[in-house]
Amino acid sequence: MVANGTNGMAAKRSGDSLTLEPDEMGHSRFGNDLLIKLHVLMKVSQIYDQKNVVLNQVVKGTLELINYFLNSEGSLNVKVIRDGLFINGKRLKVGVESYIAFKFVLEQLQKKRLGEIRIFGGLGEQMLKEFVYHMMNLDDGDEKNAVKLRDDLKQLEIKSIAVEPLEIIEEDEFFGGHSNPKEAGKRIFFETIGVIKEVVTGIKKDHFINARKMKRMVQGAINLMVKDESILLGLTTIKNYDEYTFNHCVNVSIYSLAMGRRLGFSKKILAELGITALLHDIGKAKIPKEIINKPDRLDGDEWRLMKEHPMIGVEMMLKIKQLGEMSPKMVIGVFEHHLNSDLTGYPKLIRKKDLTLFGKIIKIADCYDAMTTPRIYRSKPYRPEQALAIMVRDKNCFDPILLKVFIGIIGIYPIGSLVLLDTKEMGVVYETNPDPNYINRPKVILISQSEGKRRIGPAVNLAEMDGETNNYKRCVLKALDPRKYHVNIVKHFL
Ligand SMILES: [Fe+2]
Ligand SMILES: [Fe+2]
Numbered sequence: 001m002v003a004n005g006t007n008g009m010a011a012k013r014s015g016d017s018l019t020l021e022p023d024e025m026g027h028s029r030f031g032n033d034l035l036i037k038l039h040v041l042m043k044v045s046q047i048y049d050q051k052n053v054v055l056n057q058v059v060k061g062t063l064e065l066i067n068y069f070l071n072s073e074g075s076l077n078v079k080v081i082r083d084g085l086f087i088n089g090k091r092l093k094v095g096v097e098s099y100i101a102f103k104f105v106l107e108q109l110q111k112k113r114l115g116e117i118r119i120f121g122g123l124g125e126q127m128l129k130e131f132v133y134h135m136m137n138l139d140d141g142d143e144k145n146a147v148k149l150r151d152d153l154k155q156l157e158i159k160s161i162a163v164e165p166l167e168i169i170e171e172d173e174f175f176g177g178h179s180n181p182k183e184a185g186k187r188i189f190f191e192t193i194g195v196i197k198e199v200v201t202g203i204k205k206d207h208f209i210n211a212r213k214m215k216r217m218v219q220g221a222i223n224l225m226v227k228d229e230s231i232l233l234g235l236t237t238i239k240n241y242d243e244y245t246f247n248h249c250v251n252v253s254i255y256s257l258a259m260g261r262r263l264g265f266s267k268k269i270l271a272e273l274g275i276t277a278l279l280h281d282i283g284k285a286k287i288p289k290e291i292i293n294k295p296d297r298l299d300g301d302e303w304r305l306m307k308e309h310p311m312i313g314v315e316m317m318l319k320i321k322q323l324g325e326m327s328p329k330m331v332i333g334v335f336e337h338h339l340n341s342d343l344t345g346y347p348k349l350i351r352k353k354d355l356t357l358f359g360k361i362i363k364i365a366d367c368y369d370a371m372t373t374p375r376i377y378r379s380k381p382y383r384p385e386q387a388l389a390i391m392v393r394d395k396n397c398f399d400p401i402l403l404k405v406f407i408g409i410i411g412i413y414p415i416g417s418l419v420l421l422d423t424k425e426m427g428v429v430y431e432t433n434p435d436p437n438y439i440n441r442p443k444v445i446l447i448s449q450s451e452g453k454r455r456i457g458p459a460v461n462l463a464e465m466d467g468e469t470n471n472y473k474r475c476v477l478k479a480l481d482p483r484k485y486h487v488n489i490v491k492h493f494l
Pocket of ligand 1: 280281309337338
């Protein structure tokens with residue numbers, strides 16, 4: 001029998017059933033044993049029919065191991081993440097003796113595009129057999145396999161097994177087709193707008209929500225930000241009037257992620273923050289369009305309804321099952337995004353309690369993007385530096401330390417600003433200087449005028465010194481209004 005070498009772990013064998021107590025070593029050991037059994041079972045199922053004696057023995061042995069996990073850990077979850085197998089959330093450390101089995105099981109799951117198998121209740125021999133045969137009969141590479149297998153399980157009335165599709169989260173997914181990170185950034189940016197649009201439209205119609213794709217996009221954005229933060233920050237200068245809501249959600253997510261990175265969040269927390277920011281205004285999906293897009297001031301009733309969107313958002317978020325285990329931080333973040341630091345704002349709080357980090361971060365990102373975006377009721381938005389100045393003055397609204405972090409990210413001449421230089425050239429700010437001492441010395445794309453012709457480029461660093469005079473080569477004199485000078489800012493980031 002597989003589980004006989006206990007190596008000091010708390011495992012005993014009594015009669016025909018295993019009585020084992022969970023511990024780390026047991027988890028790993030029985031995980032390896034389970035793989036070996038699964039390997040044989042999957043192989044045998046391809047050779048013999050369901051009545052074969054050898055098959056029956058393997059099924060029995062596999063069931064014992066499955067039951068070990070059900071009894072000791074409550075359920076059994078086998079998940080593929082990149083090139084690793086995780087059993088009940090723990091990465092399986094593969095031993096030499098189980099390496100071939102590990103490779104086979106992993107490759108089969110990847111080929112069948114299955115990312116997760118969950119067993120959460122009693123399973124009979126026949127059920128396990130049916131499951132393995134149906135799984136092994138799936139076509140390789142078919143993205144719909146998880147759905148097909150779910151249907152098969154439903155028909156077979158097997159309720160204790162659930163399957164999920166394979167999640168592709170490799171970093172290279174976003175760079176594979178695009179060796180150029182700028183292209184990858186554009187793809188993430190525009191695809192995320194599409195995904196959030198799908199989510200909101202789906203919610204309105206009570207349809208299936210593709211939360212997985214949303215998670216993948218956020219993971220791609222985080223990976224790209226680690227490589228080069230300025231690409232996605234630059235794209236936030238796109239203020240698409242027609243697609244305002246979706247564009248706004250993506251921008252808020254990018255600003256929030258940039259802040260989370262400065263605060264040293266792990267990738268897991270960053271992903272949660274990014275998704276929360278993407279969904280922060282999801283409650284607006286249930287507010288009538290006429291109110292959202294009303295060019296005049298909202299009347300009393302309309303405003304009351306509008307103020308409900310954070311709470312509606314919370315209710316909607318809790319209904320998106322595909323979000324998986326949702327951290328309370330995410331729900332609270334959505335709830336708090338219109339609350340000020342002094343706890344004024346909305347929704348009205350009965351118990352005054354300090355805002356969470358997610359809430360405070362999204363609040364800053366949300367206000368900045370809303371102020372710098374043209375809206376139907378405010379065709380002339382604030383210029384980036386004007387918006388920041390107002391936010392700094394509004395002492396009761398924002399957490400002062402987080403606001404400083406935010407200014408550190410977008411600079412006092414924020415990305416997307418048009419500036420006048422002392423050389424009489426203009427410049428479009430495309431990257432801030434990471435050194436806080438040079439916050440007024442970003443990198444800019446030069447725009448110069450000679451003989452009636454406008455010349456674009458090159459890109460220069462305003463921290464650059466002139467070797468002879470020992471002075472800076474260029475300094476910013478002031479910010480300019482791009483509309484006045486007919487400069488299309490977005491063009492420089494695409
Ligand atoms: Fe909002
Ligand atoms: Fe918002």
